[in-house]
Amino acid sequence: MRSHQAYTKLAGLVAFVPVVKAHGYVKNIVINGVSYQGYDPTTFPYQSNPPVVVGWTTSQTDLGYVEPAAFGSADIICHRSARPAGGHVRVAAGDSIAITWNTWPDSHHGPIIDYLAPCNGPCENVEKTSLRFFKIDGAGKADAGATTSPGYWADDVMMSNGLTWLVRIPPNIYPGNYVLRHEIIALHGANQVNGAQAYPQCFNLEVVGSGTDAPSGVLGTQLYKTTDPGILYNLYTTPQPSYTVPGPALIPGASSSASQSSSVITASGSATVGYTSATSTLAASSQASPTRSGLGSSTPSMSSTSDSLISNTKGTQASSSAGTSSAALFTSRTTTVAGSTSTAAMASPDLVPLYGQCGGQNYQGSMACAQQKVACNKVNDYYSQCVLVPA
Numbered sequence: 241m242r243s244h245q246a247y248t249k250l251a252g253l254v255a256f257v258p259v260v261k262a263h264g265y266v267k268n269i270v271i272n273g274v275s276y277q278g279y280d281p282t283t284f285p286y287q288s289n290p291p292v293v294v295g296w297t298t299s300q301t302d303l304g305y306v307e308p309a310a311f312g313s314a315d316i317i318c319h320r321s322a323r324p325a326g327g328h329v330r331v332a333a334g335d336s337i338a339i340t341w342n343t344w345p346d347s348h349h350g351p352i353i354d355y356l357a358p359c360n361g362p363c364e365n366v367e368k369t370s371l372r373f374f375k376i377d378g379a380g381k382a383d384a385g386a387t388t389s390p391g392y393w394a395d396d397v398m399m400s401n402g403l404t405w406l407v408r409i410p411p412n413i414y415p416g417n418y419v420l421r422h423e424i425i426a427l428h429g430a431n432q433v434n435g436a437q438a439y440p441q442c443f444n445l446e447v448v449g450s451g452t453d454a455p456s457g458v459l460g461t462q463l464y465k466t467t468d469p470g471i472l473y474n475l476y477t478t479p480q481p482s483y484t485v486p487g488p489a490l491i492p493g494a495s496s497s498a499s500q501s502s503s504v505i506t507a508s509g510s511a512t513v514g515y516t517s518a519t520s521t522l523a524a525s526s527q528a529s530p531t532r533s534g535l536g537s538s539t540p541s542m543s544s545t546s547d548s549l550i551s552n553t554k555g556t557q558a559s560s561s562a563g564t565s566s567a568a569l570f571t572s573r574t575t576t577v578a579g580s581t582s583t584a585a586m587a588s589p590d591l592v593p594l595y596g597q598c599g600g601q602n603y604q605g606s607m608a609c610a611q612q613k614v615a616c617n618k619v620n621d622y623y624s625q626c627v628l629v630p631a
């Protein structure tokens with residue numbers, strides 16, 4: 241076993257190493273080819289007038305996590321000190337949303353889980369402790385039969401898919417405003433109580449459609465317990481035991497994950513602020529006519545404004561969005577031609593970024609942390625990671 245104490249200063253090199261934030265946040269979501277910016281917790285909190293986005297405001301400037309000891313606190317709902325996003329984005333029930341992280345440390349294996357909670361009014365001023373979440377997907381080990389540690393997990397799939405996770409909005413839920421709660425739970429320290437790490441990210445959605453399902457939900461503070469088998473779990477046991485995704489059961493008809501594919505961004509959109517009368521009419525009229533008009537149709541719900549979308553999943557999934565709602569989807573956005581959105585900085589492969597793995601049994605990689613005031617710290621026999629040294 242390598243020593244976790246060894247921390248190399250590499251003073252001469254440090255100046256040339258870009259700042260790397262190994263923990264991530266969701267930088268954008270993509271709906272039918274249109275990209276909407278997420279909340280950037282590393283810069284927005286320092287701005288006097290941060291952009292209004294669809295992602296919830298949080299205070300986690302360090303890109304940290306919520307620990308199991310805080311699973312009963314409001315921080316687990318939408319991350320630390322979260323406040324509702326100032327805007328929202330419209331999506332048709334049955335459509336898919338591509339959720340893209342800016343980066344993610346490949347040592348942080350674990351499940352990806354997605355929930356919706358109805359706001360019963362605008363999500364922009366919802367009281368988060370009243371939100372009741374129902375689970376629309378939840379994926380653990382990508383190969384459930386694999387027994388080799390540490391295994392291949394949902395977030396590994398996300399990383400290999402361009403840091404993108406595809407979520408399908410259930411086709412039959414009733415139209416209205418929802419908070420989408422997307423979450424990675426990292427298990428590299430989860431062999432110890434309070435060792436798992438939750439990274440929830442929330443977004444405001446306005447779901448249109450004609451569904452009538454209203455799944456029952458669970459308060460955010462009641463989603464998980466510290467001793468749930470999916471929270472207290474030893475990733476490093478060989479053979480690796482089967483894994484139970486934590487939280488409530490999937491809603492009826494949902495699958496553990498949509499088939500994953502990357503999405504092509506054809507335009508960028510802005511969060512919608514406020515609600516139009518057309519929107520409330522739409523919701524009201526669909527409440528009055530509970531027919532599920534689109535069910536059974538395999539018509540892709542693509543808009544004419546974009547060509548190559550999340551097409552891999554579209555062919556196999558029925559969509560409930562009628563042609564009219566697809567058109568409505570795009571009436572309120574402002575469109576600009578998308579430029580490149582990927583600017584993730586990469587460090588030298590020989591230097592471990594903040595929160596990256598730097599030691600542990602069977603670990604073969606570098607033990608040198610890339611930044612000043614960062615040291616390799618032992619989490620357990622199987623895992624050491626680069627952490628900030630207290631001043």
Ligand SMILES: [Cu+2]
Nearest residue numbers: 263348437595
């Ligand atoms: Cu970490």
